Amino acid sequence: MKKIDIIKSPFNKSNPITVQVLGICSCLAVTAQLKPAVVMAISVTVVVALSNLIISLLRNTIPPRIRIIVQLVVVSALVILVNQVLMAFVYDVSKQLSVYVGLIITNCIVMGRLEAFAMSNKPLDSLLDGLGNGLGYGIILVILGFVRELFGNGTLWGYPVFEKLGLYNIGYENNGFVIMAPMALILVGIIIWIQRSRNKDLCEKC
Amino acid sequence: MKNFSNKYMLIYALALAAVVAVVLTIVATSLKPRQDRNRDAETKQMILKTIGINASRDDAPELYARNITECNLNTSLPYFTFDNGNGIIIPLKGNGLWGPIWGYLALDCSGNVVGAVFGHEGETPGLGAEIATDNFAKRFIGKEMAEHPIYLTKNADKDNPYQVDAISGGTMTSNGVTAMLEKAYNDYSSLITNHQSL
Numbered sequence: 027m028k029k030i031d032i033i034k035s036p037f038n039k040s041n042p043i044t045v046q047v048l049g050i051c052s053c054l055a056v057t058a059q060l061k062p063a064v065v066m067a068i069s070v071t072v073v074v075a076l077s078n079l080i081i082s083l084l085r086n087t088i089p090p091r092i093r094i095i096v097q098l099v100v101v102s103a104l105v106i107l108v109n110q111v112l113m114a115f116v117y118d119v120s121k122q123l124s125v126y127v128g129l130i131i132t133n134c135i136v137m138g139r140l141e142a143f144a145m146s147n148k149p150l151d152s153l154l155d156g157l158g159n160g161l162g163y164g165i166i167l168v169i170l171g172f173v174r175e176l177f178g179n180g181t182l183w184g185y186p187v188f189e190k191l192g193l194y195n196i197g198y199e200n201n202g203f204v205i206m207a208p209m210a211l212i213l214v215g216i217i218i219w220i221q222r223s224r225n226k227d228l229c230e231k232c
Numbered sequence: 233m234k235n236f237s238n239k240y241m242l243i244y245a246l247a248l249a250a251v252v253a254v255v256l257t258i259v260a261t262s263l264k265p266r267q268d269r270n271r272d273a274e275t276k277q278m279i280l281k282t283i284g285i286n287a288s289r290d291d292a293p294e295l296y297a298r299n300i301t302e303c304n305l306n307t308s309l310p311y312f313t314f315d316n317g318n319g320i321i322i323p324l325k326g327n328g329l330w331g332p333i334w335g336y337l338a339l340d341c342s343g344n345v346v347g348a349v350f351g352h353e354g355e356t357p358g359l360g361a362e363i364a365t366d367n368f369a370k371r372f373i374g375k376e377m378a379e380h381p382i383y384l385t386k387n388a389d390k391d392n393p394y395q396v397d398a399i400s401g402g403t404m405t406s407n408g409v410t411a412m413l414e415k416a417y418n419d420y421s422s423l424i425t426n427h428q429s430l
Contacts, residue, residue, distance in 0.1 A: 099252055110260055
């Protein structure tokens with residue numbers, strides 16, 4: 027596979043959320059607003075990319091029988107690092123994300139990429155694969171965060187868009203349902219629908 | 233597949249753990265001052281909120297220094313005063329359902345609550361975690377801490393100065409808040425009465 031394809035394919039035909047349906051839990055939980063969604067996207071990207079790189083560098087030294095433990099230790103260490111950095115530099119967001127940062131450890135995308143790619147590919151390819159998958163996950167998060175904050179709160183990144191547009195004066199009301207987790211799942215479903223109707227390769231043959 | 237001996241695996245695991253431990257220790261220690269500053273500013277924000285000042289994290293330390301006086305901070309019964317010593321703020325500490333809960337209660341010179349704020353570490357979102365909302369804190373305003381501790385109860389009587397509406401679905405957390413208020417009352421009742429007579 028060409029390097030550009032490694033980084034590009036997670037955005038379309040192997041997207042972690044819409045095609046592989048991994049990491050759904052966190053994508054429901056942190057996308058009620060745009061800012062935590064973006065921070066979560068960056069955090070996961072950093073963790074997937076770096077853990078892919080580290081595991082790929084170590085891949086020939088890792089005894090197969092304890093490889094899952096080794097992967098977990100590397101991932102946990104990176105997640106703790108990310109959490110510490112968030113607490114030091116973006117304290118409010120880290121409080122908002124609360125347990126979900128720690129739960130990146132259990133995000134299927136991370137372990138999935140380590141097992142499926144980093145254990146058997148060169149470090150540079152693995153780094154690109156990690157970046158691609160993290161960003162492919164992130165782009166869905168950002169889309170969800172954008173839609174849910176805009177229609178649920180009428181704001182974007184905390185800025186009152188709909189109020190400035192004067193929509194409330196003509197009788198518009200925020201849709202509280204968008205803020206709730208089920209709506210994130212419905213939005214993911216709509217994204218999958220759009221993606222599949224554009225890309226016939228993804229449709230299963232009956 | 234390469235064959236690795238048990239000895240290799242053990243040493244590998246130990247070495248990896250050691251490397252990770254050292255890296256994490258270095259990072260945690262070097263970021264600690266910054267994190268402590270954030271936590272400290274957050275506490276100050278909470279205390280300011282009880283007297284109706286909504287400070288941002290950056291402004292909090294300065295506004296705090298201007299409005300709040302710390303008393304007995306290094307003893308077991310620390311408290312704060314505001315409005316030139318006319319009002320006192322007592323800290324609350326207790327246990328919720330999943331972990332610690334805390335709060336601050338601002339009282340005027342006759343023991344009436346003028347403001348309250350609560351925080352928690354990991355109460356259930358939507359249920360126990362509601363104690364951290366303004367909506368919950370507002371229920372305490374106008375209540376009394378003078379002769380009896382405030383307690384949380386179902387269908388609280390609005391005119392009863394010691395009753396506050398509990399959180400539906402958050403009974404364990406509500407009980408925690410009641411216990412926390414009772415403990416604070418027992419600890420600080422002499423301070424509250426002395427303060428009244430001033």
